[in-house]
Amino acid sequence: MTVEQLSLDLPHRAALGAEDFLVSACNLGAVRLIDSWPDWRDNAQLLIGPAASGKTHLVRVWQALSGARALSPGSLDTVSFDTLGEGTALAVEDVDRAGHDEKALFHLLNLAQEKRLFLLLTARDTPNRFDCSLPDLRSRLNALPAMRIGAPDEALLKAVMLKHFADRQLAIDPKVLDFLALRIERSLAAAALAVAAVDRAALGSGRKISRQLVAEVLQTTAPTD
Secondary structure (H helix, E strand, O other): OOHHHOOOOOOEOOOOOOOOOEOOOOOHHHHHHHHHOOOOOOOEEEEEOOOOOOHHHHHHHHHHHHOOEEEOHHHOOHHHHOOOOOOOEEEEOOOOOOOOOHHHHHHHHHHHHHOOOEEEEEEOOOHHHOOOOOHHHHHHHHOOOEEEOOOOOHHHHHHHHHHHHHHOOOOOOHHHHHHHHOOOOOOHHHHHHHHHHHHHHHHHHOOOOOHHHHHHHHHHHOOOO
């Protein structure tokens, strides 16, 4: 059976310059948030999800819809903020990571209220876990409506791995894919790493991708104490 013959019933987002975005129960709320713009109840929104969960892709989708400008946390400039017009859309990713100007981010959140700016922030965790030294900023971030992208379900894991295999022009039997999906960490980052490891093993040994090969890869890559 070829990769094309294996069908998984998950809808696709338009690529919009990046990989297709697969919609499942774990990210449906985030997708609906993006789709509901500009009818957000609050102008500033926080999108939370682990690494490789699709936050950046959804930001790009929102930028295409809203015309939002992306600002890096390390280059926030309070002077330029004052020139922003009402209704301007801005995206700031990774606000939980070190390096952003806390005072500038706090000023931006205040302006979002005063000038009704549309603001989409992303982070890997909730604000109460941020390394934040400015109490007013932490309070303001905690007050933001937050949408979380959850751990992927089995169907999404298999769909993502299937796409990774197809991108590498590799075919995998559906039963072998099922075997692999049940034995990896439930994250999209782990799915990508697993496919890469199987690809290396198959290429290095000259063998077809089989359950035995996958089992050997899993045993080799299993964490040790």
